[in-house]
Every structure is written in structure tokens, then in C-alpha cells.
Amino acid sequence: MVRFFKDWYTRKFSDPHAVTLVVILVTAFLAVYFLSSLLMPVFVAMAIAFLLDLPVNRLTNAGISHSWSVIMVVAAFVGVSLITFLGLMPIVWQQSTNLMQEVPHMVTEGRTYLMTLPEKYPEIVQAEQIEHMIALTNDKLLEWGQVAIEATLNSLSDLVALIIYLILVPIMIFFFLKDKRELLTGFSRFLPKERRMASQVGKEMNQQILNYIRGKLIEILIIGAVSTVTFIFLDLRYSVLLGVLVGLSVLVPYVGATLVTLPVMLVALFQFGVSPEFGYVMLAYGIIQVLDGNLLVPVLFSEAVNLHPVTIIIAVIFFGGMWGFWGVFFAIPLATLVKAVVNAFPNTPLDEEQSVTA
CATH class of the missing domain: 1.20.1440 (de novo design (two linked rop proteins))
Incomplete structure (x- = not known):
């Protein structure tokens, strides 16, 4: 068994380029896994900058300077995001609130309908089964309600951090796009040649x-x-x-x-x-x-x-x-x-x- 794994390791990792690939992947995985809560705004900014790199390149190829291309694309992204957020979120929030207020009424109507099933189909549905189902549903609703309240309290405590992220992420996106080559060149210095x-x-x-x-x-x-x-x-x-x-x-x-x-x-x-x-x-x-x-x-x-x-x-x-x-x-x-x-x-x-x- 030891010889089998030794031969497999020799075949797969005798190439230094393969070792470099594995080291890069392991390092990136550990960094994301252990530092994701701290560096999540950075990862989000990198993902968005990666997506916006295509329109920046197209504007640059059209004859616009790189700096102005970045400014135009980032400004358009922030503008569309603000319009969507400010226009859509109030409606979604209002409808979510109305739906949560109507849930007890829905549960009551559903319970009333279920209690009529034993009368309509006495050979198939028993009253004890319906009562047991209703009790389980009530317990689950209480559990979900507690989870929702805890999530709401936690979200309120993170509101300040969210506001800071909304400011930092566009700034990081701008610099990731503007200084892309310099950042990639500086990062590549830490990588092996193989x-x-x-x-x-x-x-x-x-x-x-x-x-x-x-x-x-x-x-x-x-x-x-x-x-x-x-x-x-x-x-x-x-x-x-x-x-x-x-x-x-x-x-x-x-x-x-x-x-x-x-x-x-x-x-x-x-x-x-x-x-x-x-x-x-x-x-x-x-x-x-x-x-x-x-x-x-x-x-x-x-x-x-x-x-x-x-x-x-x-x-x-x-x-x-x-x-x-x-x-x-x-x-x-x-x-x-x-x-x-x-x-x-x-x-x-x-x-x-x-x-x-x-």
C-alpha cells in the first residue's frame, strides 16, 4: 500500500509545475476558508471587477483611455445598482412585511380546511392525523419565527459594517480595474517560475x-x-x-x-x-x-x-x-x-x- 501511494505521488508530483499548482490552490483555499469573514468585501470586489473588466476593455479598444473607461464603467455600475436597490428594495420589503402579517391568517384558513377533511374522507383521513400535523406545523412556525427574529437582530448589528462595505467595495473595484496590470505583476513576483x-x-x-x-x-x-x-x-x-x-x-x-x-x-x-x-x-x-x-x-x-x-x-x-x-x-x-x-x-x-x- 505504501509503495502504491509512493509510485502515485512520484508520477503525479515529479513535475515542479504540478507542485506549484497544488501549493497555489491549497494556499488560496485556506485563505478563503479561514479569512472569508474578514476579506469577503475584497472577494466581492474582485468578482465584480472581474465581471466589469470586459466592458472596460471594449471601451479601451474603442479609443477611450483606460482611466476614463474605468471611471465610466464603475460609475454606470454604481448608478444602476443604486437605482435598482432604491427602486426595488422598498417594494420587496413592503410586500415581505405584508406577507408575514398575512401568514397567521393563511395558517388559520389552512387549519380550518384540513379539519374538514376527516368529515369528507373518513376512510382515508383521521382527525388525530390532522391534529398531529397541525401541532407539528405550529412547532415549526415557532421555530422559524425565532430564527427570523435572531437573524433580524444580527442583521441590525451588522448594519454599520454593511454601510462601510457599500463604500469600500466600489472603491476597491475602481482600483482593481485601474491598476490591474500593476497588481497582477506585483502578485506574480511571489509565485515560483515553474x-x-x-x-x-x-x-x-x-x-x-x-x-x-x-x-x-x-x-x-x-x-x-x-x-x-x-x-x-x-x-x-x-x-x-x-x-x-x-x-x-x-x-x-x-x-x-x-x-x-x-x-x-x-x-x-x-x-x-x-x-x-x-x-x-x-x-x-x-x-x-x-x-x-x-x-x-x-x-x-x-x-x-x-x-x-x-x-x-x-x-x-x-x-x-x-x-x-x-x-x-x-x-x-x-x-x-x-x-x-x-x-x-x-x-x-x-x-x-x-x-x-x-
């Missing part, structure tokens, strides 16, 4: 991550806007809130669409009951999900590396458990990174012989 494999993985991931982030943001905007307009057209309550939730649900492939279906269905059910209007809402929502999965995603992510659905779900669970929201958002690029690293290691003659034999 970094051919690291450069190979970096070039491969550069375009993949850019395509993913750009495509994911476009998908969120399109699905969120179409869902909101559809819900408004169907006169569904809390249409903006539900539209935002549907748009954000695409962050988590497969799982997000399943989770957001519940609030859409419950709001439509309590508003319209079992009626044609309820069917229209669910039909429209289903059509949006089908078009997203079968038309929009293939168009936006046609240049991305294909990953098996099981791989995507495992990546979402793993990275989301480590880094929360941002881990979920970057789960697919990180899974693609793992795949690129595995593919970067060259096959030795022994490996090729074993693959042919297999």
Missing part, C-alpha cells in the same frame, strides 16, 4: 468563470423580470417579491426552482383557491421554468464546461456549506476549476497504459 500548469488552468478558468457570471446575472434578470410581469398580469399578490424569489432561485440549480415553487403555489392557492386562476398561475410558472431550463440556459451557457447534474448538486452542497451564499453562487465555477485541475495533470506512460487496459 507555473506552467497554473497558467494553463488560469487561462482555461478565466473565460469559463466570465461566461458563467455574466450568463448567471443575465438569467437572474430575465427570469426575475418575466416572472414579475407575469404575476402582475395574473393579478397575483406579492408579485414583485415572488418574482425576485424566482429570479434568485436560479442561483441554486435544480434545488432553487423546487424550493421557490412552494411560496408561489401557496400564495396563489390562498388568493384564488382551487380555481382556474390558480391553474393559470401555476401553468405560467411552469412554462417559465421549462423555457429557462430548455432555452435560456443552453443559450447563455453554451460555452461553459458541461457538468453532470449530480456533480452540480454536490458542488452546491459542498461549497454552499463552506461559504454560504457566495459558495452557492460560485459552486459551478469552482466545480469547473476542480475539473480543470484534474485535466491539467498530464498522464504518465503508466497512467496511459492503465487507461488503455481498462
Whole structure:
């Protein structure tokens, strides 16, 4: 067994470029894992700057100076972000508050309806089963309410830090874009010269991550806007809130669409009951999900590396458990990174012989 691992280590890490790649990856992973709470604004600024680098380069190629290109792109980004935040957040907050106030009434109506089931279907549903289900639901609602209150208190305590981040992040984005070459040159001085494999993985991931982030943001905007307009057209309550939730649900492939279906269905059910209007809402929502999965995603992510659905779900669970929201958002690029690293290691003659034999 020891000899087996020794031979494997010799085959895979005899190349100093492979050792450099592993050291860089391990160092980056440890830095993000242990310092993410402290350096999260830096990571967010780097991700946004990476996304805005494309329009800066296009403006520069059009004849505008690099400094003015950066100023124009950052100003446009901040302006659009402020307009979206100030225009959308008050509506979402108001509808969220109204929905939370209506939840007890929904629970009461649901309880009343459930208690009628034993009378309608005495051979299938027993009153004791309904009472037990209602008791479990009440316990869960109390538990979720306590979690929501604790989250609200924690968010209030972090409000000052959030305001500081809203000021620091645009400033860091500006300097990351303006001094990109100087920063990369200074960082490369700390890296070994034997970094051919690291450069190979970096070039491969550069375009993949850019395509993913750009495509994911476009998908969120399109699905969120179409869902909101559809819900408004169907006169569904809390249409903006539900539209935002549907748009954000695409962050988590497969799982997000399943989770957001519940609030859409419950709001439509309590508003319209079992009626044609309820069917229209669910039909429209289903059509949006089908078009997203079968038309929009293939168009936006046609240049991305294909990953098996099981791989995507495992990546979402793993990275989301480590880094929360941002881990979920970057789960697919990180899974693609793992795949690129595995593919970067060259096959030795022994490996090729074993693959042919297999």
C-alpha cells in the first residue's frame, strides 16, 4: 500500500509545475476558508471587477483611455445598482412585511380546511392525523419565527459594517480595474517560475468563470423580470417579491426552482383557491421554468464546461456549506476549476497504459 501511494505521488508530483499548482490552490483555499469573514468585501470586489473588466476593455479598444473607461464603467455600475436597490428594495420589503402579517391568517384558513377533511374522507383521513400535523406545523412556525427574529437582530448589528462595505467595495473595484496590470505583476513576483500548469488552468478558468457570471446575472434578470410581469398580469399578490424569489432561485440549480415553487403555489392557492386562476398561475410558472431550463440556459451557457447534474448538486452542497451564499453562487465555477485541475495533470506512460487496459 505504501509503495502504491509512493509510485502515485512520484508520477503525479515529479513535475515542479504540478507542485506549484497544488501549493497555489491549497494556499488560496485556506485563505478563503479561514479569512472569508474578514476579506469577503475584497472577494466581492474582485468578482465584480472581474465581471466589469470586459466592458472596460471594449471601451479601451474603442479609443477611450483606460482611466476614463474605468471611471465610466464603475460609475454606470454604481448608478444602476443604486437605482435598482432604491427602486426595488422598498417594494420587496413592503410586500415581505405584508406577507408575514398575512401568514397567521393563511395558517388559520389552512387549519380550518384540513379539519374538514376527516368529515369528507373518513376512510382515508383521521382527525388525530390532522391534529398531529397541525401541532407539528405550529412547532415549526415557532421555530422559524425565532430564527427570523435572531437573524433580524444580527442583521441590525451588522448594519454599520454593511454601510462601510457599500463604500469600500466600489472603491476597491475602481482600483482593481485601474491598476490591474500593476497588481497582477506585483502578485506574480511571489509565485515560483515553474507555473506552467497554473497558467494553463488560469487561462482555461478565466473565460469559463466570465461566461458563467455574466450568463448567471443575465438569467437572474430575465427570469426575475418575466416572472414579475407575469404575476402582475395574473393579478397575483406579492408579485414583485415572488418574482425576485424566482429570479434568485436560479442561483441554486435544480434545488432553487423546487424550493421557490412552494411560496408561489401557496400564495396563489390562498388568493384564488382551487380555481382556474390558480391553474393559470401555476401553468405560467411552469412554462417559465421549462423555457429557462430548455432555452435560456443552453443559450447563455453554451460555452461553459458541461457538468453532470449530480456533480452540480454536490458542488452546491459542498461549497454552499463552506461559504454560504457566495459558495452557492460560485459552486459551478469552482466545480469547473476542480475539473480543470484534474485535466491539467498530464498522464504518465503508466497512467496511459492503465487507461488503455481498462
